Amino acid sequence: MAKQSIFGRIAQLAKANVNAILDQAEDPQKMLDQMVRDYTNNIAEAESAVAQTIGNLRMLQDDHQQDLKAAQDWGNKALAASRKADEFRSAGNAGDAGKFDNLAKVAIQRQMSAETEARGAEPTIASQSEIVEKLKDGLNQMRGKLDELTRKRDELNSRAKMAQAQSQVHDAMRSIDFMDPTSDVSRFEEKVRREEARVRGQQELSASSLDAQFDSLEDLGEQTEVEARLAALKAGTRPQQSIKGDAAGNDVPTDTPTGTGTAEPSRTEY
Numbered sequence: 001m002a003k004q005s006i007f008g009r010i011a012q013l014a015k016a017n018v019n020a021i022l023d024q025a026e027d028p029q030k031m032l033d034q035m036v037r038d039y040t041n042n043i044a045e046a047e048s049a050v051a052q053t054i055g056n057l058r059m060l061q062d063d064h065q066q067d068l069k070a071a072q073d074w075g076n077k078a079l080a081a082s083r084k085a086d087e088f089r090s091a092g093n094a095g096d097a098g099k100f101d102n103l104a105k106v107a108i109q110r111q112m113s114a115e116t117e118a119r120g121a122e123p124t125i126a127s128q129s130e131i132v133e134k135l136k137d138g139l140n141q142m143r144g145k146l147d148e149l150t151r152k153r154d155e156l157n158s159r160a161k162m163a164q165a166q167s168q169v170h171d172a173m174r175s176i177d178f179m180d181p182t183s184d185v186s187r188f189e190e191k192v193r194r195e196e197a198r199v200r201g202q203q204e205l206s207a208s209s210l211d212a213q214f215d216s217l218e219d220l221g222e223q224t225e226v227e228a229r230l231a232a233l234k235a236g237t238r239p240q241q242s243i244k245g246d247a248a249g250n251d252v253p254t255d256t257p258t259g260t261g262t263a264e265p266s267r268t269e270y
Helices: 003-014 018-024 028-090 094-175 184-234
Strands: 241-245 249-254
Touching: 028 094
Parallel strands: none
Antiparallel strands: 241 249
């Protein structure tokens, strides 16, 4: 990937408004996960590109320092050659004096060339230094954004888990809410109430059957008395009901025959 695109991405991501992006996202949690991955990958690429840019700047600075040092060295050599030429000239040795003057001139030319190289590199070094500082600042901002994204993602995940836990607790509370007709306990309670009602119905039915049996016994006693009186009529006697008390003090009906015939002993029909 070209450096320029990396640098442009650094500037773009460094200026990104995380909250605005999340507000427009349909699923903020997925968006955060994707943004964290994108920022992590882009930061890794940006770090590599910025490191290379810094390396190139350091090479320019090293070359500049070498040019400055070379200019200084050639200046010193030119000065030494010029002094040597002056010494030979003072000694009357014009030939050697001219030779060292020529050496001084060569040294001066190389000094000037080194100074030119150094001056030519200075604008590039200045601009590259500014770019590197901006890239480092943008990279630091990207790292800050990544930290912000990570915190927001962790916070959102934590809130999502808490919401899920609250939902589970709410569902659990609903299942044990006695006032909730849809709860399991309420349904079981309703089942018990129905069973209790069924048992009461059976008990009432059994009681009704027992009462009917006693009523049938009373009807049987009455029918027996009717048959006895009918038999007495056919025998020529007219039974008359009388009330006597038994040993327990209860009233017991007796039949006393009437007429001219011999009275028969009273009988108690069962």
